Amino acid sequence: MNLEVLKRKMDEANYIYDDALATVLAVALQLGRPLLIEGAAGVGKTEVAKVMAAALGRELVRLQCYEGLDESKALYEWNYQKQLLSIQVNQASADKDALTKSLFGDEYLLERPLLRSIRSEEPVVLLIDEIDKADEEFEAFLLELLSEMQVTIPEVGTIRARTIPFVVLTSNRARPLSEALRRRCAYLYIEYPDLEKELRILRAKLPHVDDQLCAQVAVAVQKLRASDAILKKPSIAETLDWAAALDALGVRELTPDALRQTAGFVLKNSEDLAALDEADLCGGDCGCEGHTHGCEGHSHGCEGHSHGCEGHHHA
Amino acid sequence: MLNPGVYLEKLSLFSRMLRLEGLPVSPRETEDAAALLVSLGFEDRERVKVALRTVYAKSREEQSIFDRVFDGFFVSEETMRRQAQEQMRREAEMAETRRRAEEELKLNGRPIDLTAEQRETYALMPEEAREYLRGIVDRYRDSAAQNPKLYANFIHSVFVKAILEEQLRLEDAGTGVEGLDPDLGLLYRDISQFRDAEIPRAISIIQSISRQINGELSAKRRRGGHSGRLDFRRTIRRGLETGGSLYHLEYRKKRQRRRRLVLLCDVSGSMVQFSEFALRFIQELNHVSENSRVFLFSEALFEADPFSLQNMDRFRDYVRQSGIYGRGTDLGAALEKLCALRPAVLGDASTLMILSDSKTVNQPRALAALREARRLSGQVLWLNPIPEGKWKYVRSVHAFASVCTMVSCSTLNSLAAACRRLAER
Numbered sequence: 001m002n003l004e005v006l007k008r009k010m011d012e013a014n015y016i017y018d019d020a021l022a023t024v025l026a027v028a029l030q031l032g033r034p035l036l037i038e039g040a041a042g043v044g045k046t047e048v049a050k051v052m053a054a055a056l057g058r059e060l061v062r063l064q065c066y067e068g069l070d071e072s073k074a075l076y077e078w079n080y081q082k083q084l085l086s087i088q089v090n091q092a093s094a095d096k097d098a099l100t101k102s103l104f105g106d107e108y109l110l111e112r113p114l115l116r117s118i119r120s121e122e123p124v125v126l127l128i129d130e131i132d133k134a135d136e137e138f139e140a141f142l143l144e145l146l147s148e149m150q151v152t153i154p155e156v157g158t159i160r161a162r163t164i165p166f167v168v169l170t171s172n173r174a175r176p177l178s179e180a181l182r183r184r185c186a187y188l189y190i191e192y193p194d195l196e197k198e199l200r201i202l203r204a205k206l207p208h209v210d211d212q213l214c215a216q217v218a219v220a221v222q223k224l225r226a227s228d229a230i231l232k233k234p235s236i237a238e239t240l241d242w243a244a245a246l247d248a249l250g251v252r253e254l255t256p257d258a259l260r261q262t263a264g265f266v267l268k269n270s271e272d273l274a275a276l277d278e279a280d281l282c283g284g285d286c287g288c289e290g291h292t293h294g295c296e297g298h299s300h301g302c303e304g305h306s307h308g309c310e311g312h313h314h315a
Numbered sequence: 316m317l318n319p320g321v322y323l324e325k326l327s328l329f330s331r332m333l334r335l336e337g338l339p340v341s342p343r344e345t346e347d348a349a350a351l352l353v354s355l356g357f358e359d360r361e362r363v364k365v366a367l368r369t370v371y372a373k374s375r376e377e378q379s380i381f382d383r384v385f386d387g388f389f390v391s392e393e394t395m396r397r398q399a400q401e402q403m404r405r406e407a408e409m410a411e412t413r414r415r416a417e418e419e420l421k422l423n424g425r426p427i428d429l430t431a432e433q434r435e436t437y438a439l440m441p442e443e444a445r446e447y448l449r450g451i452v453d454r455y456r457d458s459a460a461q462n463p464k465l466y467a468n469f470i471h472s473v474f475v476k477a478i479l480e481e482q483l484r485l486e487d488a489g490t491g492v493e494g495l496d497p498d499l500g501l502l503y504r505d506i507s508q509f510r511d512a513e514i515p516r517a518i519s520i521i522q523s524i525s526r527q528i529n530g531e532l533s534a535k536r537r538r539g540g541h542s543g544r545l546d547f548r549r550t551i552r553r554g555l556e557t558g559g560s561l562y563h564l565e566y567r568k569k570r571q572r573r574r575r576l577v578l579l580c581d582v583s584g585s586m587v588q589f590s591e592f593a594l595r596f597i598q599e600l601n602h603v604s605e606n607s608r609v610f611l612f613s614e615a616l617f618e619a620d621p622f623s624l625q626n627m628d629r630f631r632d633y634v635r636q637s638g639i640y641g642r643g644t645d646l647g648a649a650l651e652k653l654c655a656l657r658p659a660v661l662g663d664a665s666t667l668m669i670l671s672d673s674k675t676v677n678q679p680r681a682l683a684a685l686r687e688a689r690r691l692s693g694q695v696l697w698l699n700p701i702p703e704g705k706w707k708y709v710r711s712v713h714a715f716a717s718v719c720t721m722v723s724c725s726t727l728n729s730l731a732a733a734c735r736r737l738a739e740r
Contacts, residue, residue, distance in 0.1 A: 023365040030354065031347050031370070038375065080557040174526065182373035183341065189375050228512050231519050 001029055001056070009055035015047075016200045021188070025052065028186040034146050034167035036131075036182065039190035041172050042235015048190075049127035049168035056166065059120070062127045063113040065134035071141060075151060077110045078103075104155040114145060118161035126165040131181075132174040139181050146184045195222050198239060205240055209247045216254035217243045221266065229275035234266045242266040326352065329388050333371055336380050344370050360389070413438045419449055420474075423460055428471055433478045440481050448477055483705065502728045506589050506700060517727060521592065524731045525599030575664055576607035577692070579653065581671035582634045583613040583644040589700040591630050593670045593724065596734045598624060608660060612649035613642040646671060647680030650688050661691040669697045669719075673711045681711075685718050695719035698733055 001009075003026040010017055025048070028035040037045040053060035063074055083103045090099050111119065117126040131139065145151050149161040169185060171177060193201060195218055202214040217239060225233045234242075242265040251258045260276075267273050330345045347370045355363055364385055372381040390398065416438040420427045429437070437445070451473055459466035501509070501517050509517055549565035556562075578597065580590040594609065609619040611634060623633045634640045646669075653660060661667060667688055675681045689695045697715060699706075703723040706712045715721060724730040 019362070020365045023362050024369045027351060027366045027369045031350065033347070036373070080560075080562065084558045084560070174523075179339065179373075183339065183344075185373065186369045187373045187378075188369065189378060228515055231515060 002026065006055065010051060013051050013054040014204055015051040015055075016193075016197060016204055018197065021048075021190070024186065024188045028188075029166065031186065032164060033186040034169060034184060035188060036169045036171065036177070036185035037188045037190060038171045038173055040192065040233065040235075042233075042237055043190045043192055044236050045170040045190055046127065046129055048188075049125055049129075049170070052166060052168065053125040056123075056125065058122065058166070059124045060127060061113050061117045061120075061124045061165070062129060065128065065130045065132075065138070067133060067135065069134045069138055071112075071138075073112060074138070074141075075112050075114045076153060077112065078155075079108045079110050083108050109156075115151065115159070117165040117167075118145070118149060118151065118159065118163075120163055120165070123163040124165045126167045128167065128169045130172060130174075131169045132171040132177060136178065139178050143180055143184065146181070192225055192233065193236065195219065198222065198236070201236060202239065202243055206243055206247070209243050210252055213246060213252060213254060214243060217246065220254060220259065224266065224276075227275075230267065230272050231275075232267070232269055232272055238266050238268070325388075329384070330371075332384055332388060333381065336384055338371060338377055338380060340371060363389075409438075416445075419445065419452075422452060422467060422470060423456060423463070427467075427474055429474065429478070433475065436478045436481050437474070440477075444477060444481065448474060479708065483708070503726050505702065505725050506592055506727065506730070507585065507725075509588070517592065518595065520727055521595050521731075522599060524727075525596060525734075575662070575666070577653075577660055577665050577667045578607060578609045579649065579667065579669045579671075580609065580611050580619075581613070581644055581646075581669075582611045582640055583642055584640075586644075586670070586672055586700070587631065587634060587640065589672075589724075590670050592727070593698055593730060593734075594624065594630065596730060597668075600734060610649070610653060610660075611637060611639060612644075612646070613639040614645045614648070615639050615642075616649040616652040644671070644675045645677065645681075646673075646675040647677050647682075647684045650681065650684035654684065654687050654691055659691070661688060663693050665692045667692040667695045669695065671697070671699070672701050673697075673699060673709065673715050673721075675711065678711050678714060682714055682718065685715060689719055696733075697721040698724040698730070700725050 003022060006026050006029070007017075007022050010022065025035070035048075037048060039045055049062075050060060052058075086103060086108075087099070093099050109115075113126070117124050128142070131142075146167060149164055150158050152158045169181075198221065199215060199218040202209070202218055203211070206214065221234050221239045221242070224230050242262060245262050245265045246254065246258060249258075249262065251262075263273055263276055267276060326345060326349055330340045330348070333340045348367050351366045351370065352363065355366055357363055364382075367385065368378055368381050372378040413435075416434065417426075420429060420434060420437060437448075452470060455466050455470060459470065501513060501520060506517075544567045546565045546567045550561055550563070553563045553565055554561045576597075578594070580586075580594060582590050590611075597607065609621070609624060611617045611619050615638075617637050617639050619633070619637075623629070685695070695718070697719050699712065699721055701709060701712065701723065702725040706716075706723070712721070722729070722733045724733050
C-alpha cells in the first residue's frame with residue numbers, strides 16, 4: 001500500500017495525522033517490519049494500531065502486557081482440564097501412544113493473541129500494548145516472532161505464520177527496551193499534538209461541540225502542557241473528555257469559573273489542581289477567556305474556524 | 316529529478332557515519348534504507364528523512380543523532396558550497412584571532428609562560444575578558460620591566476586563573492540535546508546548573524526513573540532463582556488448576572541478604588541541591604531506603620529523622636532548621652564522629668555512601684578519617700557532583716578517590732546509574 005492510499009484510508013477512518021506519521025506507517029508497512037511506538041501516556045499510541053486495523057480492513061488482535069505476562073497468557077496454553085477428562089474417558093484404550101499424541105493436538109490447544117495472529121487465515125493487526133510493562137524474558141521470547149514470524153511450541157514444533165500480521169508495539173518508556181527488540185522494529189516517537197492538530201482532533205471527534213469552545217479548550221490544554229507547574233500533562237483523551245464535559249454542562253465559553261469547575265477532567269492529581277489555583281493559570285495564561293485580566297475580546301474567542309484560537313488579545 | 320542511485324552509493328558511507336556517532340547500524344538497516352530510497356526517490360527531502368529515521372533510529376536519543384548526521388550529510392551542492400565558504404571564513408577568522416592572541420600574550424616582548432592548551436583557550440575567550448587581561452598587562456608593564464621576576468609571576472597567575480575559569484565555563488556548556496527535548500536536556504545537564512523552575516520537572520524525572528529501577532529490580536528478584544526447597548502450600552494450590560495433579564512445582568524463594576546503607580550527605584551551601592536530589596533517588600528506591608540511615612554534615616554531624624525524610628518537599632527547610640546549613644565543610648570531623656557513634660553505625664554488612672564534592676577543610680584529617688571509615692564498613696562509595704572532566708582541577712578528589720570508589724554524578728543520568736548499581740548490590 002503506497003503513502004497516498006494509506007492517507008486516503010486513514011482519512012476515511014476519520015484519523016487526524018501529519019505527514020511524518022503517515023510516512024512512518026507507510027515505511028513500516030512497505031518493509032514488513034513491526035512498528036515500535038514510544039511517547040508519553042495519552043498521546044495516541046494505541047490509537048495508531050486501531051486506525052491501522054480500520055484502514056487496512058483487518059481484525060485487531062490485542063495483547064495487553066503486564067508484569068508477569070508469560071507465554072501461557074500470550075501465546076498458547078494446553079487445556080489441562082480437557083486433557084485430564086480425555087485421559088479418564090480413554091483410560092481403557094489399548095493404544096496409549098495414540099492417546100498421548102492426541103492430547104497435544106489442536107483440539108486441546110488454547111490460542112492466545114500471538115498464536116492467533118499468526119494462525120489467522122486473514123492478515124491481522126497485532127497490537128502488543130505497553131511492552132515496557134512486561135518482563136525482559138517476555139521481550140526475548142518475542143524476538144523469534146518478530147524477526148522470523150514463527151513460534152516454537154515444544155510439543156508441536158515450529159509454527160510458521162500463515163499470514164503476516166502488521167505488528168504494533170507501544171511503550172511508555174517505563175523501562176528501557178532491549179537493543180535486540182528495538183533493532184527489529186521500525187521506530188516512531190509520538191509527541192503531544194500541537195495546537196492546530198489538537199483542534200483538528202477535537203473537531204473531528206466532537207463535531208457537535210461549539211467551535212469556539214473547542215478552540216479555547218485546545219489553547220488551554222496546550223498551555224497546561226507547557227506549564228512547568230503541571231506534572232501530569234493532559235492527554236488527548238483527557239482533552240476530548242474535558243471538551244465533552246463542558247459541552248454536556250452547557251458551557252459555551254471557557255471562563256475561569258468553568259475551568260475550575262471542570263478541571264478534574266483534565267488534571268488528575270491534587271498537586272496539579274493546586275498548581276492551577278496557585279499559579280493562577282487562568283490569569284491570561286490558560287487559554288480561557290479571562291474575565292479577570294483585562295482581556296479584550298472575550299466575547300469572540302476564536303476568529304475563523306480554519307485556524308487556531310486568535311481571540312486572546314491582551315490590552 | 317535526481318537519480319536515487321547517486322544517493323545509494325553514498326548510503327553505506329552514511330551508515331558508517333551513523334556508526335561513528337554511536338548508532339548500532341546493521342547491514343539489514345542499510346538494506347532497508349536502500350529499498351526506501353529506491354521507492355521514494357529524493358524529491359521530497361523531508362519525507363526521505365522521516366523514512367530513513369524510522370529505519371535507522373530506534374530511540375528518541377538516536378533520533379536526535381540521526382537528524383544531526385542527516386542534515387550534515389544529505390545537503391545540496393549549493394548548501395555544501397555555502398558551508399565550505401562559511402567554514403573557510405571561520406577558519407580565517409580563527410587564525411587571525413590566534414595571531415592576535417599570540418601578540419597579546421607577551422610581556423615586554425617576552426611570551427608569557429602558558430601551555431598550548433591555555434593559549435588556545437585564551438584565543439577563545441570573549442573580547443571583554445581579554446580586554447581585562449590586556450589592561451592588567453598594560454598597567455604592570457613598567458613595574459614588570461623594573462622587577463621582571465615578581466611581576467611576571469603575578470601576571471602569569473592572573474592569566475592562568477582567568478583561563479582556568481574559561482575552561483570550566485566551556486566544559487559547562489550544554490550537551491546540545493536540551494533544545495530538542497527538555498527532559499533529555501535535564502537528564503544530561505549538570506545538576507548545579509538547574510534553574511528553580513526546572514526543579515519540579517527534575518523531581519518528576521527522578522520519580523519516573525526510580526519507579527523504573529524498582530520495577531526492574533522486583534522483576535529480577537522474582538526470577539532470581541529459588542532456594543531448592545519445595546513450597547508445598549503454593550504447589551498444592553497451583554495443582555488445583557490441573558485437577559489436583561501437581562503439574563507445576565513451586566519453590567521457596569531465595570532470601571535476599573540486604574546491606575545496610577549509611578548515607579553521609581554534605582549540606583554545606585552549594586551541595587544542598589545535589590544532596591537533595593541524591594536523597595530523593597535513594598528514598599524512592601524501596602530496596603535501599605528501607606534499610607538506611609541518613610546523616611547530614613557541614614561543620615557538624617546530624618542524623619536526619621527518617622519521618623522528616625519521607626516528605627522530601629520540606630528537605631531544605633528541614634536542613635535549615637537543623638542549624639548546619641550554609642556552613643563550611645569538615646568531612647574529617649563528621650567521619651570521626653560517625654565512626655565513634657555507639658551503638659556502632661558502620662559494620663561489615665554496611666555500605667557507607669558519601670555525597671560530597673570533596674572540598675573540605677583539613678584534608679589530611681579527612682583522609683585519615685575516611686581510611687578508618689573504610690576499615691570499619693563493608694564498602695565505601697562516594698558520589699561526587701563534580702564532573703569527572705574537572706577532577707583534574709580539584710586536588711582533594713585524587714586523594715579521596717585513592718581510598719574509596721568515587722563515582723561522578725554531576726547529572727541526573729549519572730546519578731540514576733549510580734543509584735541503580737547501588738540498588739542491584
